[in-house]
Amino acid sequence: xxxxQDFDNSAALLEHVNQALEDATPLRIQGSNSKAFLGRSVAGxxxxxxAHRGVVSYDPTELVITARCGMPLAxxxxxxxxxxxxxxxxxxAFGDSATVGGMIGCGLSGPRRPWxxxxxxxxxxxxxxxxxxxxxxxxxxxxxxxxxxxLSRLMAGSYGSLGVVTExxxxxxxxxxxxxxxxxxxxxxxxxxxxxxxxxxxxxxSAACHDGQRxxxxxxxxxxxxxxxxxxxxxxxxxxxxxxxxxEHRLHFFEEERPLWRLALPPATPRLxxxxxxxxxxxxxxxxxxxxAEATFIxxxxxxxxxxxxxxxxGQTDSPFQPLAGALMRYxxxxxxxxxxxxxxxxxxxxxxx
Numbered sequence: 001x002x003x004x005q006d007f008d009n010s011a012a013l014l015e016h017v018n019q020a021l022e023d024a025t026p027l028r029i030q031g032s033n034s035k036a037f038l039g040r041s042v043a044g045x046x047x048x049x050x051a052h053r054g055v056v057s058y059d060p061t062e063l064v065i066t067a068r069c070g071m072p073l074a075x076x077x078x079x080x081x082x083x084x085x086x087x088x089x090x091x092x093a094f095g096d097s098a099t100v101g102g103m104i105g106c107g108l109s110g111p112r113r114p115w116x117x118x119x120x121x122x123x124x125x126x127x128x129x130x131x132x133x134x135x136x137x138x139x140x141x142x143x144x145x146x147x148x149x150x151l152s153r154l155m156a157g158s159y160g161s162l163g164v165v166t167e168x169x170x171x172x173x174x175x176x177x178x179x180x181x182x183x184x185x186x187x188x189x190x191x192x193x194x195x196x197x198x199x200x201x202x203x204x205x206s207a208a209c210h211d212g213q214r215x216x217x218x219x220x221x222x223x224x225x226x227x228x229x230x231x232x233x234x235x236x237x238x239x240x241x242x243x244x245x246x247x248e249h250r251l252h253f254f255e256e257e258r259p260l261w262r263l264a265l266p267p268a269t270p271r272l273x274x275x276x277x278x279x280x281x282x283x284x285x286x287x288x289x290x291x292x293a294e295a296t297f298i299x300x301x302x303x304x305x306x307x308x309x310x311x312x313x314x315g316q317t318d319s320p321f322q323p324l325a326g327a328l329m330r331y332x333x334x335x336x337x338x339x340x341x342x343x344x345x346x347x348x349x350x351x352x353x354x
Contacts, residue, residue, distance in 0.1 A: 006054025008068070010127075010135060010166050016047055017164060017344075018133040026347050029160035031070055031099030035106050037314050039159055039321065039349045049101050052166060060085060064124060066169040069101030076100055085172045088116035092247045104165050107157030110247040111207035111218065114267075114282045116173075120156035127167035128155065131340035135166065154335070160346040161354055162339045176206070176220035178227075181242060182235035184215045188271045188280060191215040195283045196268050203229050207243055210280040211253065218243055246281065253279050256290040259316045261298060263287040265307035272301055299323075321350055329353060 020027050026044035030036070053070040060083040067076055073093050080086055090110025091103040104126075109118045125139025139152040155165050186194070191210040198205060204221035216238055219226045245251050254260065258276055265272075267284035276291025291298065295309075295317040302309045308322035324332065329351070336343070336354050348354065 009052035014135050017129050020344050021133050026344050029346055031102045032097035034095035034098040042346050042349050063172050067100050068167050069165050071100045073098045084175050086175050088173045089119045105160045111243050115206050120153045122171045123152050124169040126152040126165050129164040159349045161350050178223045180219045180226050181238035181240050182217050183238040184235040186215055192284050208283040258290045258292045259313035261289040262310045263302050269305050
């Protein structure tokens with residue numbers, strides 16, 4: 001499964017980290033930098049992971065692939081596609097050169113997330129360079145091996161603040177036999193109501209987005225179940241490329257000039273009275289908001305319904321990620337001190353206090 005581009009550069013990465021520890025030099029961990037717009041800016045010496053790449057092991061019959069962090073996400077997808085398999089969480093790339101390490105560090109998932117799970121849910125094990133200058137393995141390559149499993153999962157969405165993930169073992173799944181996308185004309189309130197109703201029924205929905213006028217659905221599964229769902233729901237056929245355009249923020253909605261916010265909400269939450277335009281994703285659990293409103297106003301309204309908000313546009317707020325309550329921040333700081341006691345890994349990327 002190897003290629004001419006496969007290369008184990010872990011020794012150089014480890015040497016770089018140990019030198020940084022010795023010199024007390026902060027490191028800015030990055031692959032292709034395709035998601036540099038997320039979070040706070042980091043001042044530090046660049047630790048580029050892209051030379052550390054390739055597949056370590058892959059047995060399609062076991063539904064597990066182990067890859068190095070610098071491997072382009074597109075290459076990983078091609079390899080899986082050749083065996084008619086996929087990463088079910090549909091991680092967005094936001095660029096042609098996005099890496100596996102960036103996928104783990106940001107922990108972002110695509111339209112299938114509510115029905116299949118997140119990036120974190122498919123991590124079986126990792127190899128990580130720690131803040132003690134050691135290269136350690138956590139977890140394994142099978143679900144039964146749970147030693148260190150939770151620590152591996154902590155790396156998802158940590159934005160490089162806990163260590164340098166050099167390798168990850170991921171659970172993969174077969175691609176669905178049949179995929180069909182449809183579009184139904186209805187307002188947002190009716191769409192949210194219908195989605196709540198359909199969520200209690202055995203419908204093969206794997207993506208649901210409302211754009212303000214229409215509800216778009218993706219149906220996936222066996223040919224019979226998809227055909228039956230189409231007959232029941234009706235609607236017009238929708239080009240399958242819609243979901244990738246949504247995932248990669250290529251829809252016209254994302255071209256709007258106002259700052260972009262991601263709102264995570266209880267799925268049945270009514271459309272929030274916020275200035276700007278909204279796109280309802282994940283069957284209601286994720287809302288994209290284009291608004292010039294103040295961060296404190298947006299977050300206050302979102303918190304009232306039990307949600308949180310992240311700003312995707314740099315420079316709008318000093319805390320792009322939802323500010324943490326005191327007790328939760330103390331937990332994060334303790335975790336950071338245990339895994340990165342010298343504080344050299346992406347300092348301040350998540351929060352100024354980290």
